[in-house]
Amino acid sequence: xxxxxxxxxxxxxxxxxxxxxxxxxxxxxxxxxxxxxxxxxxxxxxxxxxxxxxxxxxxxxxxxxxxxxxxxxxxxxxxxxxxxxxxxxxxxxxxxxxxxxxxxxxxxxxxxxxxxxxxxxxxxxxxxxxxxxxxxxxxxxxxxxxxxxxxxxxxxxxxxxxxxxxxxxxxxxxxxxxxxxxxxxxxxxxxxxxxxxxxxxxxxxxxxxxxxxxxxxxxxxxxxxxxxxxxxxxxxxxxxxxxxxxxxxxxxx
Numbered sequence: 001x002x003x004x005x006x007x008x009x010x011x012x013x014x015x016x017x018x019x020x021x022x023x024x025x026x027x028x029x030x031x032x033x034x035x036x037x038x039x040x041x042x043x044x045x046x047x048x049x050x051x052x053x054x055x056x057x058x059x060x061x062x063x064x065x066x067x068x069x070x071x072x073x074x075x076x077x078x079x080x081x082x083x084x085x086x087x088x089x090x091x092x093x094x095x096x097x098x099x100x101x102x103x104x105x106x107x108x109x110x111x112x113x114x115x116x117x118x119x120x121x122x123x124x125x126x127x128x129x130x131x132x133x134x135x136x137x138x139x140x141x142x143x144x145x146x147x148x149x150x151x152x153x154x155x156x157x158x159x160x161x162x163x164x165x166x167x168x169x170x171x172x173x174x175x176x177x178x179x180x181x182x183x184x185x186x187x188x189x190x191x192x193x194x195x196x197x198x199x200x201x202x203x204x205x206x207x208x209x210x211x212x213x214x215x216x217x218x219x220x221x222x223x224x225x226x227x228x229x230x231x232x233x234x235x236x237x238x239x240x241x242x243x244x245x246x247x248x249x250x251x252x253x
Contacts, residue, residue: 002026003178004061007068008043009033011137012099015171016067017041025178030057031068048082049074054089063095063178071111079114080121087125095182096129097174098122102163102188103231104133108222119185128182134170134189135163135233138247146201149212154205158198158216160227163234165191166242173239188237193244194230200244207248 003020007013008029020027021039029035030046030053046053048068058064070078090096100119104112122129141164145156173189195203201214218224226232242250 001178002028002060002062004028004030004057004064006030006046006048006057006064006066008041009035010067010069011139011167012069012171013067015167016065016174019168019171019175023175028057028061030054048078048086051082051085054086058089058093061093063097064090064093065097065099065174065178067099075111075114079111080117083118084121087121087127090125090127093127095178096122096127097177098129098131099170099174100131100133101232102133102135102190102234103226106231107226123185130177130180130183131185132174132177132183132187132189135165135191137167137170138164138191138242138244139167140164141197141200141244142204142248145197146204152211153213153215154201155215155217156197156201157219157224157227158196158201158214159218160197160224161194161230161233162197162200162244163191163194163230163232163238164200164244164247165189165240166247169240169242187239188234189239190234190237191240191244192238192242194233194235195244203245204248207245207252 003025005013005016008031028042030044032047034043044057046057100115104116119131141162146154170189198216205212
């Protein structure tokens with residue numbers, strides 16, 4: 001079976017390559033930038049924005065894991081317009097695995113709305129697919145919200161909730177889906193613990209023996225309310241095993 005991983009230089013794409021290294025699958029990878037460590041994988045340049053290289057990337061491929069994404073730059077052109085054009089080249093694909101995000105239809109973020117549009121495009125296509133939604137990665141939460149203390153304080157919207165997961169665990173889950181065949185919209189993949197951002201900051205201070213303090217603030221608007229209400233979590237799908245505390249501890253090793 002021949003597998004194509006798109007977005008092979010991103011956080012999820014890199015985790016997928018680590019998991020697939022040494023597997024029995026024939027793996028092809030594609031991205032705009034050539035990964036530093038290709039190993040025995042075949043790399044093909046492609047660009048969802050322009051469509052360049054996509055035909056060659058999908059040639060002789062059975063399964064695609066679509067890790068390519070762009071949350072901040074050219075999002076609509078890549079997540080929706082480019083994605084729709086990409087799907088038009090996939091009539092021969094036996095299984096298209098699409099990683100998505102829990103709560104995208106309830107959280108008022110432009111990027112999430114685009115991910116939801118992409119899900120609908122895939123559902124309405126003739127391509128056999130699996131859509132699996134996940135919560136945020138541990139590293140994403142830390143890097144975005146807990147990486148830069150201000151005057152020895154984490155200034156955070158402390159009431160918002162996360163159910164963060166290990167990117168490596170999610171990558172393994174996606175690979176396990178390959179042999180299960182197309183599932184349609186399958187069960188969500190959530191982390192083992194739901195925590196407020198304040199609790200996550202407290203854990204980071206404890207694990208790293210930091211002297212930083214926490215200044216928790218409230219914010220107006222629907223986005224803050226949706227995250228405070230836990231719309232980005234799924235308490236019924238605590239699938240991941242590695243906690244945020246374990247993730248922080250492993251970083252120190």
